[in-house]
Amino acid sequence: DAGVTQTPRHEVAEKGQTIILKCEPVSGHNDLFWYRQTKIQGLELLSYFRSKSLMEDGGAFKDRFKAEMLNSSFSTLKIQPTEPKDSAVYLCASSFGTGGPEVFFGKGTRLTVV
């Protein structure tokens, strides 16, 4: 399966810890997105990369959230320090990036902060 791969699938962290979530986009895709999903807020965009350049860094998430894309096939999302309100599903997605194309999502990482 050449879809978006996210690891780990589940993560439990204590308040104040640093966690790093990983994502491998679909090979050849130029755009990569990180979303956070909660029942209350729904799907919120955290970061958006185009050809490894950061295009958008969600304002509300800037202080403790940092996404990086060191190469075209790998991205990380670091949360430092974690807080209980960060408990959510974090979704990575990728697309070719032009003409309103399909966006492919990974299965997500469920983060629980205790």
Place this chain on the structure above:
Amino acid sequence: SQWGEENLQALSIQEGEDVTMNCSYKTYTTVVHWYRQDSGRGPALIILIRSNEREKRSGRLRATLDTSSQSSSLSITAAQCEDTAVYFCATGTNTGKLTFGDGTVLTVKP
């Protein structure tokens, strides 16, 4: 918000019934995506309708787009139990960046 006043909605229907879900959006878009999300998985695209299309069909799915009223709908004909999922609409422009609506939880009962 990109979207109108819209919280996560829930619909429950019997197998075999038809169902329509609606979305409205505030800002310009060139395309409306409809995604479904099954439990434990990320959203998956099921149908995409562009601003120059009024209707798009795919199997039992039918999407409409009215750019004048900035609204879109997704209809499922003869719903089946396996259609049970959360359905999202999302708007996008010429980039891949999407803005999602709150979603509709659809339950199809046997």
